[in-house]
Amino acid sequence: MFNEEIFNFNIENIQNDLAIEGLEITQNDINMYKMFANEEIAMPELINMIKNQQI
Numbered sequence: 001m002f003n004e005e006i007f008n009f010n011i012e013n014i015q016n017d018l019a020i021e022g023l024e025i026t027q028n029d030i031n032m033y034k035m036f037a038n039e040e041i042a043m044p045e046l047i048n049m050i051k052n053q054q055i
Contacts, residue, residue: 028053 015025036046 011025011030018025032041032046032049035041036043041049
């Protein structure tokens with residue numbers, strides 16, 4: 001398990017940092033990483049989900 005409050009804080013910081021670089025984290029990205037953090041999916045499944053997003 002993970003600390004949701006810290007996770008959300010870190011995501012906001014990461015989103016701001018990436019925005020400076022012209023990149024974006026979507027809510028879908030956040031949901032995927034939460035599933036991984038909650039051990040609902042394994043790393044290979046996360047990688048496949050990310051690959052399938054980039055069509």
